[in-house]
Amino acid sequence: MSNNLTVSNTTLVWGFGLVLVALVIGYREKLGINKDILIGVARAIVQLSIVGYILKFVIKTDDNWLTMACFVIIVINASWNAGKRGNGIPKAFRNSLLAISVGTVVTLGTLVWTGSIKFVPEQIVPVTGMIASNIMVAIGLCYRNMLQTFTDREQQVLEKLALGADIKLASIDILRDSIKSGMQPTIDSIKTLGLVSLPGMMSGLIFAGVDPVKAIKYQIMVTFMLLASTGLGSIISCYLGYREFYNQQKQLNSELLK
Incomplete structure (x- = not known):
């Protein structure tokens, strides 16, 4: 079955016609997004091409240190992008x-320890990317919600502090809302698995000729993996992040909310 997959440079050029659909919509509706679309497509092509050749080299070399280097690069890059969303x-x-x-190491370590995946680059690198990218998105949502909620509830937090509450008690509702906002997209996507969406892992394995039942098992494993990792990433980032809204005297830093 996998021999029937023929994505050549020519087919990619014809496939670019699908991008034109988005460009036409942006132009006709005067959305002002065509430049972003073209830049995004160009970056995706260049970045994916570079990553493809790097992965080919890493997989062919099959060196543990090189695999770990890829892991570190992915985590640092995801952290940098998540931090910018702060x-x-x-x-x-x-x-x-x-x-x-923490989220990536715990989740990935569990998968390796249980034998769900092997410590080989063709499995470790893609799975690390899946985990880190999902935590990155979750953290971005947590930060956005935390900033907005602290701004909206500034007076409530000040009143709690004035009544003697410590910073955790004064922030607990904001923490819960922020953690929930980080995990909610993953939870919502789980609800529609198999009914609305056939996710990338499952679809990719089926494309490669794997028995759909086996592909489903891998997708269930991925679902567990993403749920755990986004939960860990959300709770750690929120419990570390909310402290930054207070100064050393445990007063609310109003300058941060402006």
């Missing part, structure tokens, strides 16, 4: 790095 939250990169590192 919109001025102090130590956002450091907190994101810790959250993504």
Whole structure:
């Protein structure tokens, strides 16, 4: 079955016609997004091409240190992008790095320990990318929700502090809302698995000729993996991040909310 998959340079050129659909919509509706679309497509082509050749080399070399280097690069890059979404939250990169590192190591370590995947580059590198990218998105949502909610509830937090509450008690509702916002997209996607969406892991394995029943088992494993990793990433980033909204005197830093 896999021999029937023939994506050549020519077919990719014809496939670019699908991008034109988005460009036409952007032009006709005057959305002002055509430049972003073209830049995004160009970056995707270049980045994926580079990554493809790197992965080919890493898989062919099959060296543990090189595999670990890929792991570190993925985690640091995900942490950097998650930190940028902090919109001025102090130590956002450091907190994101810790959250993504812990979430990825715990989840990936569990998968290797249980024998779900093997410590080989063709499995470790793609799975690391899946885990880190999902935690990155979750952390970005956590930071965005935390900033907005602290701004909206500034007076409530000040009143709690004035009544003697410590910073955790004054922030607990915001923490819960922020953690929930980070995990909610993953939870929502789980609800529609098999009914609405056939996710990438399952579809890719079926394309490669794997028995659909076996592909489903891998997808269930991925579902467990993403749920655990986004949960860990969200709770760690939120519990580290909310402290940055207070100064050393445990007063709310109103300058951060402006």
